[in-house]
Amino acid sequence: MPFFLLIFFLLLIGYAVLIGYYHNAWNKLPVYTPPEDAPTASVTVIIPARNEETNLPVLIDSLRQQEYPTGLFEVIIIDDHSTDDTFRLLDEASKSWSSLKVIRMADLPADENASTAFKKKAIQAGISQASGQLIVTSDADCVFDKKWLHTIASYYQHTDAKFIAAPVVIEGKDNLLNIFQSLDFLTLQGITGASVFKRAHSMCNGANLAYEKSAFEEVNGFEKIDHLPSGDDMFLMHKIFTRYPEKVFYCKSKTAIVRTAPVDSWKAFFQQRIRWASKADSYDDKRIFWALLLVYLANLGFLILFIMGFWKPLAFFFCIILLLAKMLIEFPFVNSVAIFFGQQRRMKYFLVLQPLHILYTIIAGWLGKFGHYEWKGRKVSKR
Template sequence: MLAAGIFFGLFFVVCLGLLVLLSRRQRPRRRGVRAPRPRVSILVAARNEQASIERCLRSLAQQKYPTGRLEIIIADDHSTDATAAVIEEFIRDKPQFRLLRVRERLGCTKDKSNALAHLCRAATTNYLLFTDADMALPPDWVATMLAALEPGVGVVTGITTAEGNLFGRLQGLDWLFGLNVIRVLAERGLPTSAIGNNMLLTRAAYESIGGLENMRFSVSEDLQIFQKVVARGWGFRHLCEPQALGISEAQPNFSALLKQRKRWLKSASGLPWYLTGLFGMYATFYTVLCWPGLFPLSIITGIYLAKTGFQTLFLAITLRQTGRREHVAVLLLYELYLCIMSVAVLAYTLWPTRLEWKERRYTLAEA
């Protein structure tokens, strides 16, 4: 009983602290209309994305940035569907776009990290913007990410959500919740991770770590890059504003979502202790709360409602900061979604099967 009391006391102290820090967020600086606009490279690794790649390319073609200062390179990573044909048709009359067919392996890389390594070699600018083929970016994305760069900053991360039906919107809340916790920590000088679907690297920062081809292979190459860049002394920025908000396609079903989250959870071993501790505390909340005979029903109900209240308020503030809106009923339903997912992902992760990602399988060591 005493240990459980300490656990929940610490849990709610952390929740209150995160809310205070979130409400006192650092405001984005004003961006001058005539800010410098250097040439930039937008890099997209695509594998079997024929259904979603055009949505991504359309959003990149609509960037409010001088076309002549953009090079957009899409790597076809051994697709077995019509991804390459869809890309070729879309970019036919758009000289800022280029299709790169990946066939050779560079250094220690393979699969997506190999495609990214090829993209970085093919890029001809000093600013590398990364996104995924299932993402759509706002028109001011390029300018907003560049404006966050300051002397000494090597990596900038935007924020991501998902949309669609109710299942997709709940996944979107999951993205916003986790990434805004990371952003709050980053604003207090605590490095955690970058998200490769919405990331900017300077060429100098990327070359300082030797490039992907000289890094041990991992399916979490974004986390790996971020940690090595920070270890080299580069600064980092995390943005939470509408102009840096990417919209990812939601996982289509529960099975696909479990595979995605298993990969994320297995990769969490590389995260710093303070973020692992925060997410670990959140994941074990239900186990401690519902331990047989530990608390009477009235106390269980009170703790559960308090947690739901903190969580809903955190999400409401996050949505406001990113220019999004959501029904209160969906915010409350997120608690049920989170409870189910916490148990299901933990069980699925412990199940002795390989990781599956983009129709490829990996050992746990490669996570």
């Protein structure tokens, strides 16, 4: 046990340094306040949708309320082989709103990677018909501040960015599942903002992204990553970062925040997180791989130490002490992110949910590497 404790202690030191780095970077990342002057950039919002009939009315209403110059933005929603009333609702909405275009993937020629890279193919189809110089992507279960596009576009013009990652928050009722998702997602958002600001590694979320159409075309879009079932966001980000390392930004602005709904079951939550974890060994950006590996091993150490306690009771003592140390390392960072997103009321649950978070990290990471997941009624295997 002494040798294991030494290794585990060194891992926790490395983890503490990593979290401290993210915390410092997040706090130094300036908050952007958009000017009142209307942006002049033309924007195309692209949203893939599969079986989203319950979310579409709220989504479309939120998009129609955008305070952006008429004629400078359009919305393209792509029906990704839905089996519900998604296409019918979209078709009806497009007849009453001229800025909305609808693409039906079932009407397009099949692609050799269409059976795996579903979302990438939908986004690619949208971009092929986009007229805007700035592509903004989101998901069908999201809602937006009225100044969302105004903020993103003005930030684009302010920075001359080629790629912009922007904030996303999970909102829902205060039950255990929703609180757990929200806290986990706040951590990911903090790491995203910090890593993009410091250009430490490529990280973003497809629910709130923007990039120049010309930059997308210059890196040949999803070429060479179009066989992968996930990663329409981070893989593309790294391709553009490789070409324009000084032109990738995180827009830390309250009016840029996209609000998304939590998944409604623990099974769906794990499937979502396994899907995210499945990308880890495909990253060209190996900097994030090593960060993820450190996080995984640090969490795995707690499980090993806990199991060892059944043979060596002293291990339980060390497990508790080191768990408290881990919480003290993480809490200030996550709390600072929660304050920005207005989610600090949920931080009171942070400590008690730590054991569950450790277990979930281990399971999702393992199955992301060796298992399979289901998403939107589709089953994808890693093997």
